[in-house]
Amino acid sequence: MNPAMSVVVFTAIAGAAQGLVVALAMATLMGVAMQGGFVANTLLLAAAMATVGLLSSFGHLGRKERAWRAVLMWRTSWLSRECLVLPAFIGWTLLWWALLPADGAAPVWLPLGALVLAALLWLCTAMIYACLRFIQEWAQPLTLVNFILIGQGAGLVLASALAAGADEDALLRRTGPAALGVLLAALAARWASLARNAALRPKSTLHSATGIRTPRLVQTSMGMSAGAFNTREFFHGRTQAFLKNLRWLFLLCGFVLPALCAAGALAGGPGWLWGLAVALQVPGLLAERWFFFAQARHPQNLYYQVVS
Incomplete structure (x- = not known):
């Protein structure tokens, strides 16, 4: 697939906003002492991030x-x-921000409602892709698991960075x-x-599509003199080397390096390590989300393989 950057940014930043609100909601329900001003500012930040998304x-x-x-098909469409x-x-x-008391101790129904809506939003976003059975890379339970864990991880790292900067030690x-x-x-x-995705093999082949049984069947032209909608929107046009390098980039910046920063901070390191973890994670998560869309192989690309 050819990812639209608007969707890449939306899914990455909205997931982090959900994770930030969930972190705050869980802390509130667990009775963690926090300053009212800190909670209010964090809620505004999360709402702003989700709005930007x-x-x-x-x-x-x-x-x-x-x-x-887009909302008219809500009975059958995960996108709606x-x-x-x-x-x-x-x-x-x-609403949670508006009704927040000065001491930050919000009524229980406010964080509970935030948890329910965050979970529903992760479910809806992930199922837009997981329900597409003809795209094998997406049609798997790990799609939902990854949306939740990646968003929650980003939210917790951001919450930790904000807490370290505001001396919210609890x-x-x-x-x-x-x-x-x-x-x-x-x-x-x-x-x-x-x-899993690296081991996938297309269920259809050029042989099954054309009915030609020759041992070696190679397509050298898509039968057009120029590109079309199908060649622009369903294939990213990047090389395998680019995808391999991008995969290592998002694994390092999105997960490994932020985890090392977190481990260093928890071992008694300086608080700015949490800020560094956020700075590293932003490009990593954007790269991860681009790769998530680009790795999906649409069946139509069995035909539109080569622009001649």
Whole structure:
């Protein structure tokens, strides 16, 4: 597939916003003492991140004034459901911010509602891709697992960086170890999905598509003099070397290096290691999400292989 950067940015930043709100909600439900101003600012940051993600998702639409129609198929479409749940998540986060007491001790139903909406949003976003059975790379349970673990890991790292900067030691004692654990779990799950996808073989071949039984069948032209919608939108055009390098980049920057920073901070290192972990993770997660879309092999590419 040829990833649209607007969707790459949306899924990466919205997932991190969900993880940040979940981290804050869990800390609130566990009774972690936090300053009211810190909680309010964190909620505003999460709402702003989710809003930026929502706005960026409009970037790949041809007729943006018709975007509202995306919600009409909510009974059968995961995309429509996502379009309903995301604004609800943003609205609930802002409601939590608006009703937050000065001491930061919010009513239980506010963080509980945030947890439910974050879980629903992860489900809707992941199922947009996991329900496409003809794309084998996406049609697997690890798609949902990775969306949750990667988003939650990013949210916990960001929460730890914010807590370290604001001297919220009680929160950092909870989010720090959790961030390291979730990062390692996310790395294991993403590695498992990469191994699975590398072993996949297309269910259809040129032989089965054409009915030609010759031992060696090679396509040298797609039968057109120029590119078309199919060649632009369903194949990224990058080399295998580029994909290999990008894979190592997002594994290192998205998981390994932030985990090392987290381990160093937990071992008594300086608090700025959490900020470094966030800085490393941002390009890593964007690269990971681009790779997630690009690695998907659409069946139509069995035909549109070569532009001659």
